[in-house]
Amino acid sequence: MIITTQKPLDEILDFISPYTNILIAGCDGCTQPPRGLRETKTLSQLLELGGKLRNKGFTFKVTTVAKQCDPYLAAAILRPQMEGVEAVLSLACGIGVQELAQLFPEITVFPAQNTHFMGAEEREKGALEERCAGCGDCLLALTGGICPVARCSKGLLNGACGGSKDGKCELSPDRDCAWVLIYERLKQQGKLERLKEFRPPRDYQLSGWRVTQ
């Protein structure tokens, strides 16, 4: 999932204060926590309350798109609702916001979220953590399904650095050392010999900026 967090509400209020008729578009896709119909409604209520304290009245329309990053889907859902809309507040990740901005170039599209990374929920810690760095050269098959590129602070490919201590990373003691996790997993699978395979430096071009279909 793409992990996002909500921007501070006063920042959003500053964005939207020049406008009155605003469409709040949720995204049911991969943004986590979910930013669907409930979140759009909650946000509209909060902004209305915030506006009231600032003597500013807004008219909100709330809706949600299954995936804002799919321009066809977004167009199908949003186009019929755009009449009279002066600004759009998108609850999607940065990709969704840009798709909407491209779809409605004459209208300002504001992000309601800060987008962080591709990650998943770590339930025990009650946190969302990065899991994939989009390197373009997936080596999960070799590392027991744990990604050192995203989860090792230094992105090391050939085992832990000297700073690993008690299974934790030297950069932040509450962060697991990815290579210790990989070691434990491979040990569990009886595949520790994989650690002996040498992996050459990554080809950074593969992460790239464009892929042709």
Place this chain on the structure above:
Amino acid sequence: MSEVDTKEVVAVKQHIDYCSSCYICSTLCPYEALKKNPETGKVSLEIEKCQVCGLCYSNCPAKAIDTIYYDVASLNRYLERAKQEYESDTLVIMCKGSAPDFAWVERLLGVKKFIPLSVPCVGRVPAEIYLRALLMGIKNINVLACDDDYCRFKRGSSVATNVILGLNPLLEQLGYGRDVITLVRHSLKVKVDTNLCISCGNCVFYCPYNAAKLESPGVVSFDLSLCRGCGLCVAMCPALALELENWEREHISTLIARLSSEMKPPKILVFRCQWAVFPALNGDGEPASNIRAIDLPCASRVDTFHILEALQQGVDGVLIAACSEEDCKQQKASGKAQHSVAKLGERLNQIGLQGRLHFCTVTPRYPERFERELEEFRKRIEAIYSKEGKK
């Protein structure tokens, strides 16, 4: 909860001199709070375990147990008053946990007018109240109870069933006709709008009873025999695709609108978990002009959406009264409620609405605790209100 003030008012009390050592109470108590004292041979009450279901009170043949909630005297007073007020000869005794709103009760029972009596668990209504009601000229008594295995007080619903099964033949012999007391089952259940479901699986994760199932491909479905109607999934569904049947969002919204228009500022709305606070019966004491309450089947049903709605309608402060996690009748749902209320509080701070929300854990065992929380909150909101002046 650890330190117990000995002077604190307690909801259930024993008159140990009256105890005839029949042990009916300890057999009935669903929480093992009443046990035979091997030294005296009488029953002793361990108040910390008590959930104030009232089964012991209504079934003690020696009147050795007293409760401050819904005792015979207050139920009698209520019936006298309500009979005049509602101008009906049909009485509907409802379990608050399972009862739908009154419009649904009318439809469910096919009655136009009725005298409502909402109590936390129908099992706590003593047999003499049924008889008393008939003496007053009430012709029909309907009892709206949860299914036996959904009773939040475990045995309350089946105790009520037994009372009714025992009374009906007696009343028939006396010439009151057949089945004067009718038992109707009703348990709150979730319903899903498959058009809105986005198959995110949140309900599957949150449901404490494994009632939600998500198969791929497809939308979520519920095994209603497992659903206990707590409403946690409803409050957590990001797509607003879930509702509690007969306790829909719209119904709560209408209630919020009505109550906030009734109140005088500074307005305080209380969302009460019905297991955390046992309110006085309607008419027993006047409510303060600036405080109104909504009873919900569990604090986890307090949708952030409804809190915001109340604030939008001019309510100045919202108090949520929940059970502690240990007392929660819905498997620790109250902790989840506390978390979402805290999150909402942070967001309200961001827009400049500080201190408007308060989540407290209370228990009917110690009735003064809720009163204290409410009083403190009232002072806080009144202070904010007088500082900011009228909006």
